[in-house]
Amino acid sequence: MPAGVLADLLIALPALDALKRAYPAAAITLLGRDWHTRFLRNRPGPVHDVVPLPPISGVSSSVGGGAVPDEVYDDLRSRRFDVVVQMHGGGRDCNPFVRRLGARLTAGLCAPDAERLDRWIPYIDHQHETLRSLEVAGLVGAGTADVEPHLSVIREDWSELNRRLGRLPKGLVAIHPGAPDPRRRWPPECFAEVADRLGRPVVVTGTESERDVVERVAAAMKRPGHVVIDELSVGGLAALYAACDLVVSNESGPRHLAAATGTPTVGVYWCGDLISRGPLSRGMHRPLISWTIQCPACDGGSVGSLGCGHRSASWVAGVTVDDVLEQAQDLLR
Structure with a gap:
């Protein structure tokens, strides 16, 4: 699920690494922004590919943005995701979006006023965001002892x-x-x-x-x-x-x-x-x-x-x- 700014992506990397280690044959798709595509292209790591989203309020954009275009839903559903993992905040806006992607299993964070996913943990303030993301990864069977992000610097x-x-x-x-x-x-x-x-x-x-x-x-x-x-x-x-x-x-x-x-x-x-x-x-x-x-x-x-x-x-x-x-x-x- 989307990581907006640079720190958000890096903070979530240990959880993405844990998912890749738990499911080495899986292809992890990041729903993000155009810069993720440029930055992660040819870079070793857990992300297989990136789907850049248009500015969507509360999903891919924290300021501005609009509703989700139908063609975005059509494209994402055509990819037939097995699992969609939501690590993008309390889920008030993201979780309804996630539920419409047609995945066999959804997991992630839920604030009190957010739509529930198939597997979820409560979104509560004052928790380290890396540990929060690792808890979410744990909902689908991924664990790790490595809590720091690691990034390859490529040629x-x-x-x-x-x-x-x-x-x-x-x-x-x-x-x-x-x-x-x-x-x-x-x-x-x-x-x-x-x-x-x-x-x-x-x-x-x-x-x-x-x-x-x-x-x-x-x-x-x-x-x-x-x-x-x-x-x-x-x-x-x-x-x-x-x-x-x-x-x-x-x-x-x-x-x-x-x-x-x-x-x-x-x-x-x-x-x-x-x-x-x-x-x-x-x-x-x-x-x-x-x-x-x-x-x-x-x-x-x-x-x-x-x-x-x-x-x-x-x-x-x-x-x-x-x-x-x-x-x-x-x-x-």
Whole structure:
């Protein structure tokens, strides 16, 4: 079932791997987006093929989207799926969609107001999303002891990286200062200080929507670094992170991407995000946690509330540079 953004796919990878190990002869089809097709093409892993869906409200799109076109149902039913597994949230919108695909068995998550599938577990807040997905895989007999995602970096990824950025210096550290929610962003000057004090070659990565924060980090650095903004595909970015000795990041898709390639990471997390999306092991991945539970700008807004309107105040600014640096240096030893 659909994985929308990068982190969603990577968080679900252990469950997809478990399904493939349990049913090695099965062909796993991911119902996703166009970028999944490009990213997963020729890449070793559990996914056999991808069916990109149009923007469908609550199914393949969290913002906007419309109803499911009849031709989409016709195409998916013609594939005669034996099992459809739903790992895409509580199922209010997804589960009716799943039920209409004509599979012999459906399994997945169900919020209290969601249509029930043949096999289901309740969708309850404050559970790690990887463990949640593994519970869903368990509904159809797939289990695993490996809870971290693993992603192969393929020849096309390395070729793109070499073509775009050329020869990279040894000892490279990547800084990714962006995050979809500005409240989850560590201050740019903190990232810059970490980069300077590590004393290593640094690349600062981001998307076009994060250009401002990326450039603020680069401007605050006393030592020169290389800026990479939307120059690479997801596969090329995976190769870049795989070539690094360390990635320092907010909670974001790129942190999950770096971890999946086997590169050590230091992540700055708000406490609620750590519960649901943090790394599950500590040997190579170190989260630093902010315990802020009220708006730092006014002390008025609480967790889950946007009433105060302070969307840009960082809820993770209390994490210290020294703490991040300590974990980074330990991983680089």
